[in-house]
Amino acid sequence: MSRPTGVNSEDTKQFIVDVATKIFEHKGYSVTSMADIKNETNLSKGTIYYHFKNKEELYLYCIQQVSKEFIRNWDITSNTERTAEKKLYIWANLNNIMLQKPIMNTIQEYFVSTNKNNYDAVLKLYEPEFQIVSQILEEGINRGEFKEDLHIDDVSVLLYNFITSLANAELFGYRSSQEQKNLYKLAIDLIIPGLKK
Numbered sequence: 001m002s003r004p005t006g007v008n009s010e011d012t013k014q015f016i017v018d019v020a021t022k023i024f025e026h027k028g029y030s031v032t033s034m035a036d037i038k039n040e041t042n043l044s045k046g047t048i049y050y051h052f053k054n055k056e057e058l059y060l061y062c063i064q065q066v067s068k069e070f071i072r073n074w075d076i077t078s079n080t081e082r083t084a085e086k087k088l089y090i091w092a093n094l095n096n097i098m099l100q101k102p103i104m105n106t107i108q109e110y111f112v113s114t115n116k117n118n119y120d121a122v123l124k125l126y127e128p129e130f131q132i133v134s135q136i137l138e139e140g141i142n143r144g145e146f147k148e149d150l151h152i153d154d155v156s157v158l159l160y161n162f163i164t165s166l167a168n169a170e171l172f173g174y175r176s177s178q179e180q181k182n183l184y185k186l187a188i189d190l191i192i193p194g195l196k197k
Helices: 009-027 034-041 045-051 055-078 084-098 102-113 119-142 152-172 177-195
Strands: none
Touching (some): 009 034, 009 045, 009 055, 034 055, 055 119, 084 152, 084 177, 119 152, 152 177
């Protein structure tokens, strides 16, 4: 397939991603079609397929962009903090912010509708954020803040699942952003005593 002419290819790719993200957020993964994206972007089919071979590749790229944004925000906000405890609070708050992005609510639907039952596909989507938790715990152990006998892998899984499950807090009446932010803080308040020496 030839390269589209007359446009900046990276700008076009980002435009496709921005439009596709909104459509995935509104319609979900399974109902969204490449025709929807073509119609909303007013780009030719060839231009879209030049950048993304299919809907799945485009969807995963959209999700990866949110993950990269999370990592960028983490790098900026955690740089000034020295303690692992404070970094846990920053990490939880970032989860609160990033999980407000509607596309993140479509991941489970993606796995169900594509029959993606292999763990590698799941881990690949979540691994960058998950690694942050492991690094915080390791740092806390090395600095003497957390118990030396913490099993980092197990505790990382527990922490990650506990915090990310709070994305459903709205269902339980926590509708304002401040209420949700307070809930994430409370979660870390409850976790910290179990980690400390």
